[in-house]
Amino acid sequence: MEWDIVLYHDERRALISFLLIYISSSVFMLGTIGFFYYKEKVATIDRICGVTMEHMAMQVKVHIMKKINLADLFDSSDPIKIGLYSKNKDVIKSNLTTGNINFEQINYTNHTSAFFVTRLLTPTNGIEYIIIEDANVSKEMNDLKFMILLRLLFASLFIALVGYFLARLLLKPVKENFAILSRFMKDSAHELNTPVTALMMSANYLKKNYDEEMVEHMLLSSKMISETYNSIAYLAFNDLDIEIKEEFDLSEHIYASIKYFKEIAANKNITINAELNTLLINMDKNSIRKLINNLISNAIKYSYNNKTIDISLQDNILKIKDQGMGIDKENQKKIFERYKRVSQKGSGGFGIGLDIVMGVCRANNIKILLESKVKKGSTFTLVFP
Incomplete structure (x- = not known):
């Protein structure tokens, strides 16, 4: 397929306007879809995170109630962190990434982590509050944002390329039709010029001398003009006839x-x-x-x-x-x-x-x-x- 289409100023402006409207509306639609997709994925991550932290809190409770050693639960490489606090909210044992804990909320998040707060009905060994932290949730959110933005970028570039080639493809037959019509106008002028010139010359000659051959030339030229007119008129008004x-x-x-x-x-x-x-x-x-x-x-x-x-x-x-x-x-x-x-x-x-x-x-x-x-x-x- 050839793309060597020469565009005039107005045509370039129309092409650019079409592409801007097409791309902006497509990006807006993709952005809307991406936003709802992001919200849905965030809700899914929150649910999974909540279940994981609640499960870990249950394990900690079992260890405390059965007086099992808690050391194996405090793994520094594990993104799930544990904090044990007294009734007065003093730290008993913790590997949390922050000491600023909101004991009034069961589930909450800060800029980097998600937290789950639970309380023992019967304090054991001075432990009353169990805090579970998922320190990986921030990374998951950032990865999700990056993935969505990257996909939006590639989708926008793809849409822009498709829009550009579609616009060029649509302009090609339009340009061809304009070229055909331009040639038609030139041919019309040339085709009508010959019999009209012959009529004028014959008429000028007849002013001075009557010649039967000249009359025949005039009749011939008149018929050529008549046929040309009839063909154009038939195309122009055929739908109305x-x-x-x-x-x-x-x-x-x-x-x-x-x-x-x-x-x-x-x-x-x-x-x-x-x-x-x-x-x-x-x-x-x-x-x-x-x-x-x-x-x-x-x-x-x-x-x-x-x-x-x-x-x-x-x-x-x-x-x-x-x-x-x-x-x-x-x-x-x-x-x-x-x-x-x-x-x-x-x-x-x-x-x-x-x-x-x-x-x-x-x-x-x-x-x-x-x-x-x-x-x-x-x-x-x-x-x-």
Whole structure:
């Protein structure tokens, strides 16, 4: 996939705005999820810590009541610390990390540890208070925070990269469409300029001298402009038009189109041969007229000079065959896309004719087939339902 997309100032600003909104909203969502995850994990750690300290307190009570030596419980390497206090809250034996004990609360935490405070119902050997400290809880909390922040960082970077590539991916077809439309506007200006210039020159000449050939040139130019306008207007207003289906003879429409394009074909010394049988169809006349006109116009446009175009209508199959430039297999599917044109010198056109043809065929369930060979010509086959 290519990413060499040149962005203008406004497009870069739009891309940056999209990424900022996308990333900030995603990070906010991840942060919210991370916060609730952190709270849940803290609650879990507190529960486990509480159970562990309560279990240790029970062991200490058993040792005291049975007068078992407590030395083995005071392991300096163990994160669970023990403190034994008298009724007056004086230290009897302790390896706690702090001497500042809150005897009024059963469970509490300070900045570094969690504490569990319990009291013997019957003081033994002067021991009344048992304090259990979990000195590892602070490390567990810090590890949890670090793990969540690290995951949030990697997730944010991943989301940023995905957002960037998605934005570029979405911009690519937009840029391509802008380029196509830009080329379409240039082609439109060029395509309309030729017949308009011919009309102006012919009109100026007729001011001085009447010439039948000049009149034919004017008629030819007028038809070229008319066809260009009709194609653009059909695409622009087709959604607003109401199709009126009626029964008519397709062959009569084809003969009318051949007559209409007679002068344009003669300008390239092209002969149009037609063998048409009667075929009654129930469709919108305007749509079918555009269908036939575009196929014949394309056949003339892409045919070599001094050649023949053969049109046949047998049963429900219409074939239009030219002897022209032809289309290679790679481009045979692309030519039915709007504004797509096969690069041919001097062929002109906007790349909208066959898009109209395909649209009419789809709307009326007409099957369209294309056979083409480069420098040999093309044959369009329409199978009517």
